[in-house]
Amino acid sequence: MPRHARPAPASPAASRAAFSPRTAARRAVPRLLAALLALGALQAVPAHEKEGRGRRGAAADASVPGELSLPHPTLHHLSVVWAVDGDANGDGVVGVRYRPLGSRAWRTGMDLLRVPEGGLPEAGFRWSARHAGSILDLQPDTAYEVELSLKDPDGGSTVRTVTARTRAVPAPMPGAPVRRVDPEGFAAAAARARPGEVLQLEPGTYPGFAFPRDGAPGRPIVIRADGRVLIDGDIDLSGRRHLIVQGLKVEGSIRFNRSADIAIVRNTIRTKRDGIHSRLRSENAYIADNTVIGPTEWAESALGVDGRNRGEGIQLTGPGHVVMHNRVKGFRDGISLMEGGEAVDQYSIDILNNDVSVGADDGIEADFCFHNCRVMRNRIANSFIGISSQPSLGGPTYFVRNVMYNVLLTPFKLHNGSVGNVILHNTVVKNGDAFGVYSSVPFGQTLMRNNLFIGGPGAGSFGGYSTGSGRAISMQALDARTVSMDYDAFGSIGGEFSARLNGTSFSSLDALRSGTTQKRAIRIGLDSFAAEVAYPAEPMTEYAVPDLRLGRGSPAVDSAVPIANINDDFSGKAPDRGAYELGAPLPVYGPRP
16 A cells, blocks of 8 residues: 555545446446456457448457567466557457477467556556466476467457466576585675585574675575574675575565575565565566564554554565565565556566465555566465555456455455456455455456455454445445456355445345346355354454365355366366365465475
8 A cells, every 4th residue: 555545435426336237338348358258258249240330440440469578487477468559449359378388288378368558647657558468377497388369350360379488496506516604704705606606604693794796597606504594684685696595594684676586585584674675676586485574563553554564574676576485474564566656667476375464554565566467375364455456557467366364454455546457266254344445546457256255244443444344345436347246255244245336235145246247146154164264353363364265065166157277177067266176275375394
């Protein structure tokens, strides 16, 4: 959340805008067609049905494909950006197939998101028209063949095939020479370190340091310890390339401004300020399996932008970063991108399998993502906001299979005109409104499928913020033309069902289904989980996260919509709603063994 902004009440104009199929159809624009086509929700209009258009309209509606790029591959994902002109009616669709190079079997990916030209001029950002998206859950250090099929009934259809390689997990050079270093000799050893060397730190206490040397591709310099080394002060890796820092205990911060190919792995950081951070553009950092503990406590006085909170657990800007399997606790924001004018090239970023708690502002702040940020399989507890996307800059910004328990205000903060969010298969249990977006500025171009939200009676206001009354959905402003929500599961332990969207109230699930895009929404309760799950009745309690896997009798089982490259491996008749497929083991959250 921007440090200057509180959630604003809905404007009178926003409250007057009803969200209904009739209103949506009357005002509809085709900008979300590609996303709906990807899920089989719509059929493309055949060319023979468009004979009534004039020549000028047909020419403007034809796609003119432009530059295609796959920028900054990460270990597990490929980003695809295909510029497009024309296609004024927005019905061009790009299908995706992929396979390891040399393999004979293709797999299907999600269709790319059709992103119209747009911007947030008040924030100084604009973006051009494109098809964009990610190919998910690939193998590291593997070459893939990608086939992209642009289909536009108005013209411009084409197929392009490209290859790209995922990055390898950072590791020491094979056969790397190891130099054993004690505290007295560390500065001299660092000054003469050569690419490929491993500096193995002997047990002891070392002062903070700014490392002076670079490694090289395939030959990183490794600063390594076995956990019995304490760094009493900050580590500065700014401007450095091809370094690995591993196994240190740090009483301070690790900074890596303007760096490239830095790996920070299996460290324990305790700090009174920020944990691991790059506030200036860096590239391709790998931040994994760290424990980062900050100074902020779970208390009412700490909540929100004006609360008594300090520090960013992991903060960065620039492309290609991977932040995975970290445990982060006790900060203003647990994991965050930079905001506003400080946000530089924030694309192709992975935030995966982290265990985040006590975020007094945001658990994960994915604000100002340009495109292809992937926030997946994280667990967030005892945080003011679960995940923030205020704003997404055209998208897609992916939020997939995250689990949130006891997030005070909202699981997804889609404020400041956020555009291009893809919200799939998340599970949320919280006090008050199950899913609220409390902003007078509409969010748009958003796709939601297969999520599970449970709320209940609100516990009141904390630090001036209310948890809500227990509605299934409470959204003060959304762009009904471009927001598509369906196949979600909602519940309130209060027994009653209510929702409110754009000033229109719905007093039952049937009313929600008939009056919104949630045609296949279902109602769900805490008894849908296999384990006993307590309602977080007192949200300022620091709860342990319960097991939120579904039980066999849950209506969420076998009732979700299939989505390519998201739930291909489902068991049963259909995928399950929420973050977990029935019978699947819990993901590893936080540091791996």
